[in-house]
Amino acid sequence: MAVPPSHARVVIIGGGVIGCSVAYHLTKLGWNDVVLLERKQLTSGTTWHAAGLIAQLRATANMTKLAKYSQELYGNLEAETGVATGFKRCGSITVALSEERREEILRQAAMARAFGVDVEEISPSEVKVRYEHLNIDGVTGAVYLDKDGQGDPANIALALAKGARQGGAQVIERTRVTRIAREGRRVTGVDWEKDGVQGHITADMVVNCGGMWGHEVGRMAGVNVPLHACEHFYIVTEAIAGLSQLPVLRVPDECAYYKEDAGKMLLGAFEPNAKPWGMAGISPDFEFDQLPEDFDHFEPILEAAVERMPMLAQAGIHTFFNGPESFTPDDAYHLGLAPELDNFWVAAGFNSIGIQSAGGAGMALAQWMEDGQKPFDLGDVDIARMQPFQGNKSYLFERSRETLGLLYADHFPFRQKVTARGVRRSPFHQHLLDNGAVMGELAGWERVNWIAKPGQKPEYEYSWKRQNFFDNVAQEVAAIRTNVGMYDMSSFGKIRVEGRDAVAFLNYVGGGQYDVPVGKIVYTQFLNPRGGIEADVTVTRISETAFLVVTPAATRLADQIWMMRHLGDFNVVITDVTAGEAVLAVMGPRARDLLQKVSPNDFGNAVNPFGTAQEIELGMGLARAHRVTYVGELGWEIYMSADMAGHMFETLMEAGQVLDLKLCGMHMMDCARMEKGFRHFGHDITCEDHVLEAGLGFAVKTDKADFIGRDAVLRKKDEGLKKRLLQFKLSDPEPLLYHNEPVMRDGDLVGFLSSGAYGHTLGGAMGLGYVPCEGETPAQVLASEYYIDVAGRLVKAEVSLKPMYDPTSDRVKV
Structure with a gap:
């Protein structure tokens, strides 16, 4: 043994x-x-x-x-x-049965080209040539990938x-x-x-x-x-005379996939409402086991499949299989x-x-x-x-009912999960709902994505074109560009770093200089030894021995763990305090006017210049005002203890009535940051993007003591950049950009957009993306002609290294 x-x-x-x-x-x-x-x-x-x-x-x-x-x-x-692995490159075909799905697969095809994957867009009649058994009624388009296969x-x-x-x-x-x-x-x-x-x-x-x-x-x-495990169903037919090797076929609009297997046909499903399994645990004796058949559950898929693949009507079913597979949130x-x-x-x-x-x-x-x-x-x-609460079994049961089907659902931009919602709510949650908020979910947090107008249904109507919130967001952007807007930022991670070595520790783990006066805010990155960006944060000095690190909501845990793993012998305590403070961002040219209505404190440049924080009175409570912005306007993030949040929201809303204060959401923030060229961690900047090539060298202070990534930054300065992050704006105001659209430079495919959003102020879809530039000056990079591939259509784009909106940041510092 x-x-x-x-x-x-x-x-x-x-x-x-x-x-x-x-x-x-x-x-x-x-x-x-x-x-x-x-x-x-x-x-x-x-x-x-x-x-x-x-x-x-x-x-x-x-x-x-x-x-x-x-x-x-x-x-x-x-x-x-x-x-023998049975591996063969038989190719794959994905067909669309609607115009929206056609747009999706054409965008996927463009993305495939950007990623170096061979892909061919084919017509319904060409599908029929490659897959003669398919009924092409209703087929609006298809893509073929010749190197896909099965095994x-x-x-x-x-x-x-x-x-x-x-x-x-x-x-x-x-x-x-x-x-x-x-x-x-x-x-x-x-x-x-x-x-x-x-x-x-x-x-x-x-x-x-x-x-x-x-x-x-x-x-x-x-x-x-x-x-969580879910039941997954497929059938295998009896042998079908004359059936030979075929491409793998996916018909996502009918939740189905087809695979020829040794002269038989396998039909599998990713149905919209899945069946979670193993709620009481999985038997320790489970081995090559099947789950009970549920033909009623599978029948709608089979009925559609018989219409789509008529030969199935004559084929007997050899195997009806139900087996468990695991799904994540x-x-x-x-x-x-x-x-x-x-x-x-x-x-x-x-x-x-x-x-x-x-x-x-x-x-x-x-x-x-x-x-x-x-x-x-x-x-x-x-x-x-993953957030700690996402291991909750009730949560996993609810969410897994949806996630299986999402594999073949329309992958619309901004599509929100509908199950297992409402777990994490900011103190303003009900106030915001009462004012028309339409919530999205990130890391379990319910966050306002946009504000519905009176009489407008407060829910998404999804599309690859302009969705029903497009005009709402345009008005929200206009408010913060020309007047004043307010939005909830409570979901952003807040990590307190405290102890006698706090300055030395942060100066080791981060690229910025943190030995600054109390109240100073430092925008900074945590780098890895290659100079890649592990975190993109702001660090505020709260006292001589304490700092507040503010992170994106989705990366709070990862950023905190990064610090803990590099703690070494530093005498520092690192604590997640996210839930303790709520945050309202007040942004726009009249942000100062609004704050002066609710607080006796001085918000002028002499006392509270850009990049500083101060303790303030607000209404009948106490808060802390951080003068920073992710939207490119004069503004403050107001931090308040959770117990006072409701009072402060009401105070700001009441005072804002005379200023026509507008509530805003995360979609507005994304559009505004895109116009300003601000990077988004996880898209525009990641652990493999060098901080200098990301255009963030200004945030790195190499003249201080040694820090993680310092050598890589100095090497890159000597070697020169191999790529640069450019800002793009389409010359045609109609097409929309999301991310991963191919970038064409002087006719050559050179990269893809790391993120995209609509520039409502500048009048066109915008994106950020890296372009190779080894041995080139910035002027040479900008002198080229650029196009963006939007679902197979090349659209001319303007490019810039500086922010297209307010490149000198005068509006932020006014």
Whole structure:
């Protein structure tokens, strides 16, 4: 009987395709002290019954890079290991049945070109030529990707496992992990049980690849891994005479996908209202198990499929399959170093795309474990994006009913989740709803995205064109540009850094200079050793020994963990105080007028210049006014304790009536920041974007003591920039930009937009995007002719390195 050793450099828990991939890739990096423990047999959880679709194109450039890597890896695995993977590049077709879906897939095709993926836009008649069995009635358009394919999921995993063994890894089945031992912020090993024998492995690292058990494996280590199993259905027909290899076919408007498999047809579904499973836990005996059939649930999908694929009407059903797969709250998988620990890693929750993701995800995680830093931006899937409350089982049950179906739903811009809402609310929540607020959700926070007018239905009407809030946002932007507007920023993260070493610590972890007077606000970045941006924050000195670090709502946990992991011997306490203070932003040329109506304090430049904070009286309460802006206007962020928030909101609203104060939302903020060229973390600036190439060198002070990333900044100054972040504005005011649209420079594809929004003041859609510039002066970069590819149509664009709106920031400092 093969039993685990007493020690391993890394223990991987779970022998599905991702666990096997992590083991395989670690051995490729020279790790030979790798142990993979599988509770039953390899692939026996979810991998064995996966459909095995292998696509290249994902929603972002790096996720596409990982998916492309997977299909290239699987193409070579069979030769390397001798295990037949069944991988074949049969291509894929996605068809649209509406004009909105056609716009979506054409935008995806443009994005594919930007990401280096071969894609072909084809007409309905061309679809019929490539897929003769399809009824093309109602088909409005389609795209074809020739390198997409399919494979045998179980054999792909077994091939990865064999490759790992060949590299020196031990893959041990029938061995259940019963406990994860930890000391402080580190795991020290795992207890195991096999055939009645028990033992312990000490380990330098542990990786949770537990699949649908990933949530409970995480709990064993005190780690939050939010995912929930759902029932996933497909049928396989009897053999169909004359049926030969076909491309994988997706008909998302009918929630269906089709795959030819050995002369049979597989029809699978991602239905809008899914069935969560395993609410009381998953049996420890689960092994290659199926769930009970539910033909009534699947029948609407099958009825539409018979119309769409008439040959199914004559084909008998050989298999009706129902098996569980795990889904996460945002339909992105979990990868990376767990926030709660410093040597516990996660790769789980693959949302029905585990086969196509596992190769790349295993490669990326292995490289991260090897180097101690991400190989490139993995923010989409970094488990640090998950909030602690999202591990709540009631929340996961509610959200998982929706997330399965969202895979094939229309991916409209600004589409909001409808389940598991209302968990985190600012103190102004009801006040805002009473004034027409339309809420969106981010990191569980209910946030005002736009304000409905009287008589207007306060809800989204989604489209790829101008949505029903377009004019509302235009008026909100106009208010803050010409008068005064107010919006809720309570969701933004607030982290207190306090202690006798607070200045020294921040000067080490951040690129700015924090040895500043009390009340001074420093806009700054936390850098990694490559000069990439790990966080984009403001830091306010509250006292001699205390600072307030304000972060984006979605990255509060990640930013706090980044600081904690670099704390070393500094005498500092780091505390999340987000919920303790509410924040109202008062912005616009008349912001000072409004504040002077509600406060006796002096808001003039002599007392409260831009970039400073002061304690104030507001109404009958006390607050703190930070003179900063993310919209490019005179303005203040007013911080107030949560208990006084309702009073202060009412005070500002009442005083604002004579000034025609307008409530605003997050869409306004995004449009306004885009006009000003302000960067958005996670889109325009990430861990792989050098701070100088992002145009943020002004925020880095290399003349202070050593700090993380300083050497990389100095090197880049010597070497010169390889790319620059440009601001774009379309010359045609009609098309809309969101992100990932290809950038054409003098006829060549050179990049894509990292973010996009409408410039209501400047009269056109705008975006930010990096353009290669090695050896070029700024003048040379700007002298070129630029076009943006909007769903296949090239639209001329103006470009600038300086903000197109108020480039000298006079309006901010008035």
